[in-house]
Amino acid sequence: MVPWYEKLDYEENPFTTNPKKFTECLVNVDAILEEIDYRISSGNMLVIIGKDGFGKTSLLMYAAKKFGGRRRVVHVDCELLDKNLNITKVLQEKYGIIGRLFNKKPRNMILLLDNVQNLSKQNNDRIKYYYDQGYIRSIIFTTDNLRNCKFSPSLKDRIGSRIVKINDLDEDDAINLIQCRVEDEEFLTGEQITKLFSLSDKNPFKLLEICERVAEHAVKKSRGRVQQIDIDEVLGEKK
Amino acid sequence: MSKPWYRKVGFFDNPFSIKPSEYNEEVIAYDLDYITRKIDNGQMMFIEGAYGTGKTTILKSIINNFRGKNKIIYYNFNRAHKKFDVKKLLAGANSFIRNMIGMNPYNVILLIDEAGFMKVSDAKSILKHYRTGAIKSVIFVNHDYSAIRLPDEIEELLEGNVIRTIRLSKDEAVEFIRKRIGDSQFLSNMSIRKIFELSHYNPRKLLQNCEDVCRFAIEIGDNEVSDFHISEVLGSSRKEKKRKKQKVQKAENQVEERKTEQAKTIPSQRRTNRKIKEEIVQDSTITNIEKKAATVDQSDNEDLPEYNVVFFDRD
Numbered sequence: 001m002v003p004w005y006e007k008l009d010y011e012e013n014p015f016t017t018n019p020k021k022f023t024e025c026l027v028n029v030d031a032i033l034e035e036i037d038y039r040i041s042s043g044n045m046l047v048i049i050g051k052d053g054f055g056k057t058s059l060l061m062y063a064a065k066k067f068g069g070r071r072r073v074v075h076v077d078c079e080l081l082d083k084n085l086n087i088t089k090v091l092q093e094k095y096g097i098i099g100r101l102f103n104k105k106p107r108n109m110i111l112l113l114d115n116v117q118n119l120s121k122q123n124n125d126r127i128k129y130y131y132d133q134g135y136i137r138s139i140i141f142t143t144d145n146l147r148n149c150k151f152s153p154s155l156k157d158r159i160g161s162r163i164v165k166i167n168d169l170d171e172d173d174a175i176n177l178i179q180c181r182v183e184d185e186e187f188l189t190g191e192q193i194t195k196l197f198s199l200s201d202k203n204p205f206k207l208l209e210i211c212e213r214v215a216e217h218a219v220k221k222s223r224g225r226v227q228q229i230d231i232d233e234v235l236g237e238k239k
Numbered sequence: 240m241s242k243p244w245y246r247k248v249g250f251f252d253n254p255f256s257i258k259p260s261e262y263n264e265e266v267i268a269y270d271l272d273y274i275t276r277k278i279d280n281g282q283m284m285f286i287e288g289a290y291g292t293g294k295t296t297i298l299k300s301i302i303n304n305f306r307g308k309n310k311i312i313y314y315n316f317n318r319a320h321k322k323f324d325v326k327k328l329l330a331g332a333n334s335f336i337r338n339m340i341g342m343n344p345y346n347v348i349l350l351i352d353e354a355g356f357m358k359v360s361d362a363k364s365i366l367k368h369y370r371t372g373a374i375k376s377v378i379f380v381n382h383d384y385s386a387i388r389l390p391d392e393i394e395e396l397l398e399g400n401v402i403r404t405i406r407l408s409k410d411e412a413v414e415f416i417r418k419r420i421g422d423s424q425f426l427s428n429m430s431i432r433k434i435f436e437l438s439h440y441n442p443r444k445l446l447q448n449c450e451d452v453c454r455f456a457i458e459i460g461d462n463e464v465s466d467f468h469i470s471e472v473l474g475s476s477r478k479e480k481k482r483k484k485q486k487v488q489k490a491e492n493q494v495e496e497r498k499t500e501q502a503k504t505i506p507s508q509r510r511t512n513r514k515i516k517e518e519i520v521q522d523s524t525i526t527n528i529e530k531k532a533a534t535v536d537q538s539d540n541e542d543l544p545e546y547n548v549v550f551f552d553r554d
Contacts, residue, residue, distance in 0.1 A: 132258060132295050152353070162447075
């Protein structure tokens with residue numbers, strides 16, 4: 001069965017929510033991207049606060065892509081970690097055999113800690129220690145809520161004011177986001193995107209999802225453009 | 240992305256890094272010689288210092304100093320719900336052979352970081368092994384001495400051995416920064432003094448603020464930091480930076496939290512800045528030993544102190 005997007009000559013799903021894809025289409029985060037670039041290069045820590053679905057992991061994937069070659073980047077989704085797991089082991093595994101990391105050089109690991117509010121205090125403390133000792137070069141934390149993070153006072157002190165927040169998107173941002181991925185501006189118009197945007201709580205993740213369902217619907221009906229009826233019917237299905 | 244600002248002024252890496260390991264000749268607020276002598280004499284010590292004044296740096300220096308001579312255990316108490324077991328820690332520090340033939344560890348140097356989380360029973364346990372000679376010297380580190388509950392015997396041993404942060408003078412702050420950037424012209428001594436004040440005289444804050452101010456100045460194309468840059472970056476924390484790009488919104492202001500945590504500094508004994516020669520130790524034998532440490536670490540026993548970093552050298 002042919003995926004719907006292939007019928008429009010797309011090789012991959014333009015509305016994918018896979019954070020590794022379309023990192024060049026992140027909108028409204030230019031300043032954050034710069035901050036990421038700088039803080040990683042300069043061996044600093046950075047905390048990125050953002051609501052779910054607003055692209056925290058995508059930002060980390062951008063960093064992974066950018067710095068993955070020269071330096072070793074390790075991404076850890078703390079949500080998936082067993083609370084009792086010693087993060088040292090995770091880092092050793094991910095860093096690979098060449099790094100018997102904590103005993104040999106190189107010591108250039110860039111650590112991307114996703115959803116760090118799930119990371120235990122012990123593990124936070126280990127991270128701090130490894131950073132102090134130079135085993136980790138720089139750390140980017142993401143979280144949806146800073147207060148839920150179990151940072152010790154000394155870790156917070158090291159972070160300082162290096163904290164940034166992902167802003168809400170406005171309508172133009174939403175349109176740019178979609179049209180960056182979908183080259184054909186006739187397929188899904190700005191007006192339609194705006195409509196769908198408001199119907200997705202202005203959440204980029206939800207916007208992508210609903211755009212995909214609407215697009216899929218249109219393609220099923222062999223349409224080369226999304227029409228109002230596609231939107232109506234997809235929304236109708238929701239109820 | 241264009242080059243980071245420090246590359247534009249001739250540094251290949253961030254000169255204001257806050258990592259203690261990068262510049263460990265640089266123990267600014269403590270007398271390393273004095274501390275080394277105390278360790279050699281097998282004494283116990285307490286190092287008190289606010290966050291960002293160099294406690295971890297000095298621990299790193301101690302480790303570097305003693306690495307060739309003693310086993311060193313670094314243990315951080317900032318953990319919840321785990322039992323502290325000195326015996327197991329020491330067993331981890333003991334060489335494989337010594338453990339095999341039943342000989343106890345000896346002359347171990349114990350570094351206790353974030354001792355504020357230590358329990359009295361833990362302290363007593365340390366004391367016991369100190370008295371047997373297994374532990375040669377203990378250095379407790381915390382940002383606040385009064386926050387720790389210690390048994391009387393330890394308090395007695397610590398008398399005269401509580402070392403407090405000394406607040407840097409403005410000149411010393413300048414010296415501190417100059418050690419990092421030499422006589423580079425992009426940051427004047429006057430600016431360093433100003434930033435130091437705005438950093439509440441805290442060394443780490445000073446470093447971070449120098450970095451942010453210099454970055455701002457260089458990135459907007461100026462050659463030297465001026466009052467304008469300082470006030471833009473540090474003057475009011477909510478102020479928008481002068482950028483053409485989109486605004487980045489900074490989250491919670493943690494300043495209040497930090498303010499309450501900074502120790503009141505007591506200008507007491509004189510200390511000297513000494514350059515500590517960094518000895519590069521070839522850890523060729525470390526593979527065998529870390530295997531042992533790893534075994535200790537990976538045990539399923541809930542009571543094991545699973546975070547201990549054990550340093551060894553040629554045995």
